[in-house]
Amino acid sequence: xxxxxxxxxxxIFENILTSLSEGQLKKTHLTYRANLDSRLASKYVQTLExxxxxxxxxxxxxxxxxxxKGRDFLEQYYELIKFVNLNV
Numbered sequence: 146x147x148x149x150x151x152x153x154x155x156x157i158f159e160n161i162l163t164s165l166s167e168g169q170l171k172k173t174h175l176t177y178r179a180n181l182d183s184r185l186a187s188k189y190v191q192t193l194e195x196x197x198x199x200x201x202x203x204x205x206x207x208x209x210x211x212x213x214k215g216r217d218f219l220e221q222y223y224e225l226i227k228f229v230n231l232n233v
Contacts, residue, residue, distance in 0.1 A: 154189075155222065157189055159219065159222055161175055161179050161193060161199070162216075162219045165199060165209060165210060165211035165215070166215075166216065169210045170208060171209070172190060175209060193215070196214075197215075198211070199211055199215055
Protein backbone atom coordinates (compact mmCIF):
# COMPACT_ATOMS: atom_id res chain seq x y z
CA UNK A 146 0.00 0.00 0.00
CA UNK A 147 1.96 2.99 -1.28
CA UNK A 148 0.98 6.50 -0.37
CA UNK A 149 3.10 9.32 -1.69
CA UNK A 150 5.60 6.94 -3.29
CA UNK A 151 7.32 5.84 -0.07
CA UNK A 152 6.84 2.51 1.60
CA UNK A 153 5.76 2.45 5.21
CA UNK A 154 7.49 0.40 7.87
CA UNK A 155 4.56 -2.03 7.76
CA UNK A 156 4.94 -2.41 4.00
CA ILE A 157 8.63 -3.24 4.44
CA PHE A 158 7.83 -5.68 7.27
CA GLU A 159 5.31 -7.31 4.95
CA ASN A 160 7.91 -7.59 2.15
CA ILE A 161 10.43 -9.23 4.47
CA LEU A 162 7.93 -11.57 6.15
CA THR A 163 6.40 -12.60 2.82
CA SER A 164 9.85 -13.42 1.47
CA LEU A 165 10.60 -15.51 4.55
CA SER A 166 7.25 -17.29 4.39
CA GLU A 167 8.53 -18.84 1.14
CA GLY A 168 11.60 -20.23 2.91
CA GLN A 169 14.63 -19.25 4.96
CA LEU A 170 16.92 -16.60 3.52
CA LYS A 171 20.25 -14.95 4.22
CA LYS A 172 20.16 -11.23 4.97
CA THR A 173 21.67 -10.43 1.56
CA HIS A 174 18.78 -12.20 -0.17
CA LEU A 175 16.26 -10.46 2.06
CA THR A 176 17.91 -7.14 1.21
CA TYR A 177 17.50 -7.85 -2.49
CA ARG A 178 13.92 -9.14 -2.25
CA ALA A 179 12.74 -6.26 -0.06
CA ASN A 180 14.56 -3.72 -2.27
CA LEU A 181 16.51 -2.19 0.65
CA ASP A 182 20.09 -1.17 1.14
CA SER A 183 22.02 -3.36 3.57
CA ARG A 184 21.96 -0.78 6.38
CA LEU A 185 18.17 -0.46 6.27
CA ALA A 186 17.73 -4.21 5.88
CA SER A 187 19.77 -4.75 9.05
CA LYS A 188 17.65 -2.23 10.92
CA TYR A 189 14.36 -3.81 9.85
CA VAL A 190 15.52 -7.39 10.44
CA GLN A 191 16.75 -6.45 13.94
CA THR A 192 13.38 -4.88 14.69
CA LEU A 193 11.56 -7.96 13.43
CA GLU A 194 13.81 -10.12 15.62
CA UNK A 195 13.04 -7.97 18.69
CA UNK A 196 9.33 -8.32 17.92
CA UNK A 197 9.90 -12.09 17.61
CA UNK A 198 8.48 -12.13 14.08
CA UNK A 199 11.70 -13.55 12.63
CA UNK A 200 14.56 -15.52 14.12
CA UNK A 201 17.87 -16.95 13.02
CA UNK A 202 17.86 -20.56 11.92
CA UNK A 203 19.08 -22.97 14.57
CA UNK A 204 20.78 -25.04 11.85
CA UNK A 205 22.61 -22.12 10.26
CA UNK A 206 22.47 -18.72 12.01
CA UNK A 207 23.30 -16.90 8.78
CA UNK A 208 19.73 -17.68 7.66
CA UNK A 209 16.56 -16.02 8.89
CA UNK A 210 13.19 -17.73 9.24
CA UNK A 211 9.71 -16.43 9.93
CA UNK A 212 8.26 -17.40 13.32
CA UNK A 213 4.72 -18.51 14.02
CA LYS A 214 4.13 -15.06 15.48
CA GLY A 215 5.44 -13.62 12.20
CA ARG A 216 2.97 -15.73 10.22
CA ASP A 217 0.14 -14.55 12.48
CA PHE A 218 1.25 -10.93 12.00
CA LEU A 219 1.25 -11.37 8.21
CA GLU A 220 -2.22 -12.92 8.26
CA GLN A 221 -3.59 -10.06 10.39
CA TYR A 222 -1.84 -7.50 8.18
CA TYR A 223 -3.55 -8.93 5.08
CA GLU A 224 -6.92 -8.88 6.85
CA LEU A 225 -6.41 -5.22 7.77
CA ILE A 226 -5.43 -4.29 4.20
CA LYS A 227 -8.48 -6.14 2.87
CA PHE A 228 -10.72 -4.32 5.36
CA VAL A 229 -9.26 -0.91 4.51
CA ASN A 230 -9.55 -1.50 0.76
CA LEU A 231 -13.20 -2.56 1.11
CA ASN A 232 -14.03 0.62 3.00
CA VAL A 233 -12.21 3.19 0.85
